[in-house]
Amino acid sequence: MAELIDGKVLSAQIRSEVRTEVENRIKSGKRAPFLTVVLIGEDPASASYVKGKAAASAEVGIGSDTLTFDASISEKEVLDVISRLNADQKVDGILVQLPLPAHIDERKVINAIDPAKDVDCFHPQSVGNLVIGIDGFQPATPAGIVEMLQRSQIPTAGKHCVIIGRSNIVGKPLANLMLKKGIDSTVTVCHSRTPNLPEIARQADILVAAIGRANFVTADMVKKGAVVIDVGINRVEDATRERGYRLVGDVDFEAVSKIASFITPVPGGVGPMTIAVLLQNTLKASNKQD
Numbered sequence: 001m002a003e004l005i006d007g008k009v010l011s012a013q014i015r016s017e018v019r020t021e022v023e024n025r026i027k028s029g030k031r032a033p034f035l036t037v038v039l040i041g042e043d044p045a046s047a048s049y050v051k052g053k054a055a056a057s058a059e060v061g062i063g064s065d066t067l068t069f070d071a072s073i074s075e076k077e078v079l080d081v082i083s084r085l086n087a088d089q090k091v092d093g094i095l096v097q098l099p100l101p102a103h104i105d106e107r108k109v110i111n112a113i114d115p116a117k118d119v120d121c122f123h124p125q126s127v128g129n130l131v132i133g134i135d136g137f138q139p140a141t142p143a144g145i146v147e148m149l150q151r152s153q154i155p156t157a158g159k160h161c162v163i164i165g166r167s168n169i170v171g172k173p174l175a176n177l178m179l180k181k182g183i184d185s186t187v188t189v190c191h192s193r194t195p196n197l198p199e200i201a202r203q204a205d206i207l208v209a210a211i212g213r214a215n216f217v218t219a220d221m222v223k224k225g226a227v228v229i230d231v232g233i234n235r236v237e238d239a240t241r242e243r244g245y246r247l248v249g250d251v252d253f254e255a256v257s258k259i260a261s262f263i264t265p266v267p268g269g270v271g272p273m274t275i276a277v278l279l280q281n282t283l284k285a286s287n288k289q290d
C-alpha cells in the first residue's frame, strides 16, 4: 500500500518557515511583505481562491489587499491598475486572478506586470528564467510538487518523470523544474495527442497527472513502486454530499494506491502546496525590493 504524501502537513511546514522569515524581517526593522490581488468579475471559484490567498497571507504575517473590479472594466483600465501597482513601492507582489473576462487579453495583462513583482511566475521573463535555470520566482503548483518530493525524501536524480498534461501553469513549467540541475530527472511530457500514453506512463518512476479528467490514470498505467502525484481537481456527482458533488483527482486513487510507493490525495495533496509557494514568492519579492 502506498504511503500518503500529505500536502496539508507539508504546506503547513512551509507556511511556518515563511512566517519565521517574515518575523525576522520585521525584527530587523523592515516592513512586512505585501501582496495585491486583482480580481475581475464574479466567478465564484476565483473569488474563493482569492479569499484563500488573503487568509493564508494574513496567517504568516504577509499584508495583502484585493482590488475587485466589475467584469465590464476595460482592458485599458486594467493595464492602468497594473502600472499603478508596478510603481507602488509598498506592493511587493502582484497577482491577477485568472481567468479574465473574454474582452481582456490575459497575455497583455500578464506581460504588463513588473517581473520583479510577478509572484505567479507567469511573465515571459520569469518563464525564461525558469527555463535557463536562473533563480527567481517559482511557478506555484510545479514548485509545490517539487517541495513534496524533496520533503518526502523521494530521490529525483536520474529518475524517469512522466508528466501527463502540457499546460503553461502545470505541465510545461514542471518539466523545466524536474530537468533543473539538482533535481536531475529524465522528463517525458505526454498530452492529448500522445498515442501510446499508457505505455509511456508505465515507464515512470515519478508519474504526474495534470489533465483535468477524473480517474484518467488507472492501475494498469502505473509501474509497481512508482511515485504518483495527482494534480487534477475534478467534480464528480455525489448525492450523499450536501453540495451534490465531491472533488477527485485525475488518478484512480483506490486502485493505484495499491501499486504505487507514494501517492498524493485529492483534496489535501498538491492543492495546499500551491498557496504555500505563492507565500514563498511574495517573501522573495519583498527581500528583493529591500
Ligand code: NAD
Pocket (backbone or CB within 6 Å): 141, 164, 165, 166, 167, 168, 169, 170, 171, 190, 191, 192, 193, 194, 197, 210, 211, 212, 213, 231, 232, 233, 234, 270, 271, 272, 274
Ligand atoms: P489544462 O486544461 O490547461 O491542460 C490539460 C492538459 O491535459 C493539456 O495539456 C492536455 O494536452 C492534457 N490532456 C487533456 N486530455 C488528455 C487526454 N485524453 N490524454 C492525454 N492528455 C490529455 O489544465 P491545467 O490547468 O494544467 O490543469 C489540469 C488539472 O489540474 C485540472 O484538473 C486543474 O483543476 C488542476 N490544477 C490543480 C492545481 C492545484 O493547485 N492542485 C493547480 C492547477 C491546476
